[in-house]
Amino acid sequence: KRQQMMRKKESESKRNPIGSDGLKAGRFCGFISSSSRFTRLFEMKSNWIKPTLTVAAALSLVTNLSAQRHGPAAATEQAKQLIPHPELEATLFASEPMLVNPANMDIDAEGRVWVTEGVNYRLFKPWGKIKPKGDRIRILEDTDGDGKADVAKTFYQGNDVNAALGICVLGTKVIVSCSPKILLFTDENGDDKADGPPKVLFNGIGGVDHDHGAHAFIFGPDGKLYFNIGNDGRRLKTPDGKNFIVDKAGNEVDGRGKPYRQGLVFRCNLDGSEVETLGFNFRNNYEVTIDSFGTIWQSDNDDDGNRGVRINYVMEFGNYGYTDEFTGRGWRTKRTNQEANIPSRHWHQNDPGVVPNLIQTGQGSPTGIAIYEGNLLPAIFQGQMMHCDPGPRVVRAYPVKRSGAGYTGEVVNMLQSKDPWYRPSDVCTAPDGSVFVADWHDGHVGGHHMTDHKLGQMTGRIYRLTPKGKSKVYKIAQNRTASTMLTSPNMAERYVAWQQLYKVGAKAEGTLLNLWKSDNQRIRARALHLLARIKGAEKKYINIALADKNPDIRITAIRIARERGLDVIPFVKKMADDKDAGVRRACAIALRHNESPDAPALWAKLAQQHDGKDRWYLEALGIALDKQQDKFFGAWLEAVGSDWDTPAGRDIVWRSRSSKTSDLLVKILLNKKTKDEEKPRYIRALDFQSGPEKDTALIKLIGAGS
Numbered sequence: 188k189r190q191q192m193m194r195k196k197e198s199e200s201k202r203n204p205i206g207s208d209g210l211k212a213g214r215f216c217g218f219i220s221s222s223s224r225f226t227r228l229f230e231m232k233s234n235w236i237k238p239t240l241t242v243a244a245a246l247s248l249v250t251n252l253s254a255q256r257h258g259p260a261a262a263t264e265q266a267k268q269l270i271p272h273p274e275l276e277a278t279l280f281a282s283e284p285m286l287v288n289p290a291n292m293d294i295d296a297e298g299r300v301w302v303t304e305g306v307n308y309r310l311f312k313p314w315g316k317i318k319p320k321g322d323r324i325r326i327l328e329d330t331d332g333d334g335k336a337d338v339a340k341t342f343y344q345g346n347d348v349n350a351a352l353g354i355c356v357l358g359t360k361v362i363v364s365c366s367p368k369i370l371l372f373t374d375e376n377g378d379d380k381a382d383g384p385p386k387v388l389f390n391g392i393g394g395v396d397h398d399h400g401a402h403a404f405i406f407g408p409d410g411k412l413y414f415n416i417g418n419d420g421r422r423l424k425t426p427d428g429k430n431f432i433v434d435k436a437g438n439e440v441d442g443r444g445k446p447y448r449q450g451l452v453f454r455c456n457l458d459g460s461e462v463e464t465l466g467f468n469f470r471n472n473y474e475v476t477i478d479s480f481g482t483i484w485q486s487d488n489d490d491d492g493n494r495g496v497r498i499n500y501v502m503e504f505g506n507y508g509y510t511d512e513f514t515g516r517g518w519r520t521k522r523t524n525q526e527a528n529i530p531s532r533h534w535h536q537n538d539p540g541v542v543p544n545l546i547q548t549g550q551g552s553p554t555g556i557a558i559y560e561g562n563l564l565p566a567i568f569q570g571q572m573m574h575c576d577p578g579p580r581v582v583r584a585y586p587v588k589r590s591g592a593g594y595t596g597e598v599v600n601m602l603q604s605k606d607p608w609y610r611p612s613d614v615c616t617a618p619d620g621s622v623f624v625a626d627w628h629d630g631h632v633g634g635h636h637m638t639d640h641k642l643g644q645m646t647g648r649i650y651r652l653t654p655k656g657k658s659k660v661y662k663i664a665q666n667r668t669a670s671t672m673l674t675s676p677n678m679a680e681r682y683v684a685w686q687q688l689y690k691v692g693a694k695a696e697g698t699l700l701n702l703w704k705s706d707n708q709r710i711r712a713r714a715l716h717l718l719a720r721i722k723g724a725e726k727k728y729i730n731i732a733l734a735d736k737n738p739d740i741r742i743t744a745i746r747i748a749r750e751r752g753l754d755v756i757p758f759v760k761k762m763a764d765d766k767d768a769g770v771r772r773a774c775a776i777a778l779r780h781n782e783s784p785d786a787p788a789l790w791a792k793l794a795q796q797h798d799g800k801d802r803w804y805l806e807a808l809g810i811a812l813d814k815q816q817d818k819f820f821g822a823w824l825e826a827v828g829s830d831w832d833t834p835a836g837r838d839i840v841w842r843s844r845s846s847k848t849s850d851l852l853v854k855i856l857l858n859k860k861t862k863d864e865e866k867p868r869y870i871r872a873l874d875f876q877s878g879p880e881k882d883t884a885l886i887k888l889i890g891a892g893s
Contacts, residue, residue: 391424
């Protein structure tokens with residue numbers, strides 16, 4: 188219709204040239220200005236259009252150019268619209284037809300880029316199954332080191348990896364996350380083809396053909412695997428799909444509120460055994476990452492449109508507040524002391540037992556995340572999170588700083604684009620320290636929709652970030668050793684090194700001690716993880732680390748002791764008075780489910796050091812109370828005696844759930860010194876109490892006429 192209108196206007200212009208009649212010229216110009224798409228494309232390609240070209244012909248040409256959004260030439264042109272951080276430079280590494288719709292990405296120890304494609308995305312939509320043989324896992328390689336992929340291979344193709352949301356390449360193993368299963372492929376002969384059908388590690392995960400299902404795995408510095416599932420995934424079952432996994436805390440991994448709800452974060456051994464549930468009550472925690480100290484980070488998406496996207500430091504075993512912990516009700520349900528603004532209300536941030544958010548980034552559709560632990564990129568990115576959000580079309584870094592027992596953070600944009608189809612889906616670090624960004628590249632994101640669902644026109648891009656003005660050569664070092672590979676910024680390289688050094692045990696001690704002497708604290712932490720696994724030397728190296736001047740190293744040592752199953756009580760005794768709140772936070776979490784007769788007094792000692800301001804520290808104390816509320820809380824009451832009613836003491840009461848808590852909450856409410864604006868906080872805390880003691884306390888409150 189628009190072309191017909193243009194032809195009619197062109198015919199009229201022959202009788203009445205544009206500009207000779209002010210009214211007609213104004214109408215015509217108004218029509219052109221109303222088409223911003225036409226104007227942008229016309230200006231971009233104006234050097235191709237001769238001045239004598241008619242408007243209709245120009246529009247026809249622009250329409251044809253618009254239809255050619257796909258292909259290497261189009262990708263090269265669109266890559267010119269990338270907007271990297273001022274200290275970075277972005278280049279196109281690969282595009283269609285080498286790959287399309289990259290859903291997730293990893294980079295192996297040789298610097299090759301592995302991608303899961305999402306062509307068969309949303310089989311229930313009108314376009315159905317676009318590839319009958321199933322989606323592909325692609326390997327992209329730059330063989331001549333010019334920074335551009337020149338070889339593309341298909342590692343595997345099948346309907347069991349349709350739009351797989353996770354891939355993790357570890358030596359000869361490839362872990363693919365595709366609800367309802369976690370699949371383990373192998374390539375023992377090195378031919379870049381899967382050896383055969385995959386082994387199933389886990390099954391029964393919800394979120395089939397859905398973004399809120401199973402997500403990517405990552406190898407941790409402790410030799411374990413970390414992964415997460417969104418709130419439609421909810422559960423984890425045995426490989427045959429018949430039984431729920433029972434985690435190390437003795438709980439079935441199921442989102443029915445006993446005790447877990449919604450999205451979940453896990454840790455397990457390489458073979459899938461000894462599953463630990465590290466956090467729960469997320470919405471769509473799309474991907475998890477972990478740094479060399481063992482600190483866990485991830486993003487989470489809000490109920491779309493509520494400007495509540497968040498970045499979390501995942502304090503182990505915490506509740507993250509997407510729904511009411513007890514009732515499972517959503518954030519829209521009115522409650523006492525609810526938060527004033529929707530982004531905070533969305534995550535129940537005022538409720539006792541909810542770990543605080545690190546950063547809230549507004550609206551978005553968060554996807555891939557990684558920690559940059561290289562030194563090639565500028566200092567502002569070193570040691571920090573890198574994160575993709577295809578909603579606002581940006582890759583960001585979140586530089587964090589320690590603050591009490593938690594962190595503060597800021598937002599720094601790494602890569603944006605003027606291309607409206609730019610949709611970053613994942614970010615990874617290569618062995619040389621450069622950073623790769625996968626671009627789903629589509630006119631839409633989320634909402635079970637995609638624009639390019641015609642097979643021959645589908646797009647997908649991979650970009651590479653390097654320091655501005657530096658060489659773009661992409662070469663992987665040769666003659667590498669386990670020592671040099673353990674210092675790599677690339678997780679797949681570190682995996683290879685970790686396995687070799689762990690295997691030889693004490694024979695690697697000298698090599699690891701040299702790394703322990705490094706000025707780089709993250710390399711020291713990696714060495715410590717392995718030194719503390721040398722048989723017979725575990726306690727020796729943990730104690731050395733506990734005396735270190737760097738608090739992150741001390742925290743790492745406590746985490747190692749807990750993970751190794753050592754008696755943590757002697758270590759907590761040594762560190763309970765540490766001046767660093769983060770170290771004491773780690774001590775508190777180490778006491779969770781610890782039945783030593785010394786544990787209650789140690790918890791009380793840690794609780795007495797709460798300053799009444801640090802919510803991170805308070806929640807760590809609360810996590811430690813699990814299953815031992817009366818023992819631990821009772822020890823604190825005995826220690827503080829009648830001096831419990833202080834700002835810090837009220838915090839401890841507010842967070843606790845012991846048999847004595849309800850009565851103390853009522854005493855706070857009836858205390859004349861308690862301000863009216865403070866009372867809703869303590870009234871809400873009563874919602875988390877139970878038992879006859881609560882009933883008695885409520886009768887007392889009602890009887891007082893409060």
